[in-house]
Amino acid sequence: MLGYNTLVVLAGCALLGLACGTVGAFALLRGRALMADAVGHAALPGVVLAAMLVASLGGNPRALPPLLAGAVIAGVLGVLSVQALTRGGRIREDAAIAIVLSSFYALGVALLSHVQTIPQAAQAGLGKFILGQAAAMRAEDALWAGGIAAFSVLLCLILFQRLRAACFDPDHARVMGLSVARTDLALLGLIVIVAVAGLQAVGLVLVVALLILPAATARLLTHRLPVLLLVSASLGALAGALGAAASAFESEWPTGAAVVLAGAIFFTLALLLAPERGLLPEALRRIHRRIAATESHFLRAAWEAQEAAGAGPGTAGDRWTPIAALAAARGWSEAYAARLALWLGLRGLVARAEGEIHLTPRGAAAARRAVRAHRAVELHLLGLGATDIAGADRLADLVEHGLPAEMATRLLAEPSALPQSPHALGPGAFSSQADTLGDSENATRQNFIVRPLRGREADGH
Amino acid sequence: MTTPAPLAITHLTVAYGDKTVLWDITWQAAPGLTAIVGPNGAGKSTLLRAALGLIPSIAGEARFFGRGLAEVRNRVGYLPQRASVDWDFPATALDVVCMSRYPRMRWWGRVPKAERDAALGALEQVGLADLADRQIGRLSGGQQQRVFLARALAQDADLYLMDEPFAAVDAATEQAIIAVLRRVVASGRSVIAVHHDLSTVPSYFDQVLLLNGRAVAAGSIKSAFTPDAIARAYGGRLNVLEQAVAEGGLR
Structure with missing residues (x-):
């Protein structure tokens, strides 16, 4: 039978998958997939600095809220850096993302090796943020995941029309007087929130996959946006639950890898078998x-x-x-x-x-x-x-x-x-x-x- | 006092980086059907996009019906180039047309029936009512262009800025589109369209703006669309064939 702890982890991962699948659908359609990757990687120095700060103040460096706050701040800084780099037109967005992502991550790794020498902070087990360790998830973490899932689904529903217009034809939306900049900001905010929320379970290296794989899979299966959102959210939840279950039964497996592999299997199946766009039916x-x-x-x-x-x-x-x-x-x-x-x-x-x-x-x-x-x-x-x-x-x-x-x-x-x-x-x-x-x-x-x-x-x- | 022009541009200058694309354009569009014509790279699309505030301009301004765009947004419609969007986007033809009704809707919930009907009416005007539920990626190029036209019509504007509405469509679609544009103009609205085919300018349009970085000539077809002005707009770049077409069109 599944123990209480396993159920908590399963529920938490499923809810995170749900949130990521929903937000990921719009991230993919707006061409923001790599931005999610940048957010994830940029979060590391924030997490480490937050742990150092908490430890130096005599707090418990294992407490999650300050670490996630650090992640959000660093993630937002990463996004702002990308935007600053691309503004002059000197550097294209893909290059800017690669620069920011790797630089922030390198800084995080350097800080991480430094932090191991500080006894209080070393106990925080910050390494788990890199590849994810859902087994450490407690009931209140799962509640947080549920809150984030509810928030992102609700916001996506409220902004549905704006997001759709901005994703399909931003210029036209602008001429009509819809504020694409504000919609984009909301979308970026959502990406930061779900990416940071997914850090603990999936890890910062792989959190981008949880955003993109369900959405890309859903895109192969339908050409109606409401259906796509539903399918993407369900697949995200399913991948989260399956990955958590797999790593619960086989404790050697990092949860992040298991979740992403589950998502990758869904994607591969859809790529091969999707009735209209699959490779096999097409052949x-x-x-x-x-x-x-x-x-x-x-x-x-x-x-x-x-x-x-x-x-x-x-x-x-x-x-x-x-x-x-x-x-x-x-x-x-x-x-x-x-x-x-x-x-x-x-x-x-x-x-x-x-x-x-x-x-x-x-x-x-x-x-x-x-x-x-x-x-x-x-x-x-x-x-x-x-x-x-x-x-x-x-x-x-x-x-x-x-x-x-x-x-x-x-x-x-x-x-x-x-x-x-x-x-x-x-x-x-x-x-x-x-x-x-x-x-x-x-x-x-x-x-x-x-x-x-x-x-x-x-x-x- | 006369009614203000649908679009009045004064001293508009636009640059991409160090490269200036539009130099000091001052131009008033008269009501009716107007073509913007010029060689590749003349800044035709740039002129529309700068007027609509989609790209920054170094100097100058555009006024719509005598006011700033922000004040009269609901009177101005835009039809971008077909290639500017991803037609693989998960949406039906009706979904796309409904998008131009978004400013009239609540933020959440389904598209109200009245707005759906308005969008369907626009699709019907361009002859696509049967294909309302088809995914846009499965429409032909000409049908996609007409979906864009329907989306513009559904905006119910008084002035439409259209970026190459005839690009890469077959002859029948071109005729269908020009018929729709004539109906729009007949109902007292104005259309300004970037156009590529010199030979059809005199038969399709009332006015013309010849553009080549600068405003070369502007006004009625008779006064502005002269072989001399065309040659100046196209410079050495007008090849023999285009020249023949241009003169043929004028006859």
Whole structure:
């Protein structure tokens, strides 16, 4: 069973994750992700100086409030330094952030090694602020985390419109009279608060990840901002709780690393699997499109082979065509064309026998659609004044697959009829070698050997 | 007393660092449809942005309807360049248009129905009512430009400053946009637009400001948009093709 202490840590980390996820969503959209990193690192000298001060005054250097106050002051100083550096336009923001972040952190590390020599302050265990130690969290710390979470969620809701306007188009917001500067200040304040609040649990090196990972994950999953906020906050809380649980069961693990790893796993999963923007669904869609394009090329070649043999549009399906002839027409290898025929046979679009195919009724319908789309594009291009018929053919080859039937209808003068191909059909019609009509006309007659359908036996396939 | 000009700029000078982009511009925009035309780097966008206080100016001022911008903000609308925002932003077309109603709303809570309806009306004016719920990243370039136009319209301003409203849109969209702008002007409002295509200036616009760091010429198309003034604005940079287009447009 989970002990009381573990529950406190779990709740505290979850609430911090909630606050970070909410604020992080706007930080990410406003391009302030690195600023959060600067705040975290800049906090270290503040924490150490606060501990030294408390110790020298005879107080308890372990007490959290003065340490966090020191962190806030140093964090704000860090932000102000970044802004001062970028103001003149001499230094870009990313460079300014890198300078401030590393300088403040170096100062903090130097102070930290000095503080170890002071007996009273050395007991404060300040090292835990670097990588985080949620196990040290007490009930009142968890309450603080809850208060911060409630405050940041509330402020984000109140400022929702302002934040959205400032994130999307700050110039436009300014012209409308919304004070983007004040909104930005509020956002920076929130970033400082949640970053400092996360120091104890996650550590200053990794607190930026708790702000950014849930937001970046949510962004992959939705394109509605309210939903994004909800998802980001939930993922932050979940990552916080999971990380705390992991480090409670495996006490060697620093909490910060466990929390951030949980967030990173969510992000990776979303990156791979998000329905619309995930890499895997996208790859599947691409493969599907490619297969569909190749299928329609094959079917169209089969249809046009009928036409070239004089069967005429609309009467296709009553002839057998050698697969080799289709391969030649498309410039495919015969083995490849045979595999395609096998695939289309499995899909019930063609019937196969002895190295020949003919279109099934369904296949003929699909082929007719493909031919129609192709000619619609071709004729449209020619109607626009294109004179390069082979070029129009090749271009149509590329774009026809995205063409919905309604669009083809709009492009065609006589929507119900299937127009004649503007060029001769057959091998060479698809390659640049035979640009003249006469050549391909001859090629057609020679290469398309089409024989009448052999009665009903074909239906058995 | 005559009514004050929608936009009056006096002695405006703007610099980026050491590089002065606009020199001592003094210009009064008349009511109606006005084009700001000039070569790349002439400071066209800078002029709009400086007038709106989005970038600091070294000297000079801009007055809207005879007053400072702060006093008449609700009468001035702005359409920035389409490329100036991240179109991958999580928002729908309607969300974006609603943003221009924010100054009229409470800070928290949902967008009130009246404001939503106003935003929908603006989308309808630009022919995008069907796409109100589409994510902005999935709109075509021309549709995105029209979303921006709808957002400006929803502001219900008396003067619109538009930064390249025709940039990278197809011919049909361009016609749709100019039709909307003409309706806006017909209802007594004014539009000042940065424009790139010299050949369409005379047919689209009533007035023109030719800009090349300085104000080269300004006024009605007839008086200011002369081959001589165009040549001065474009200097050696007007190539043969543009020259031909410019003269063709004037015929």
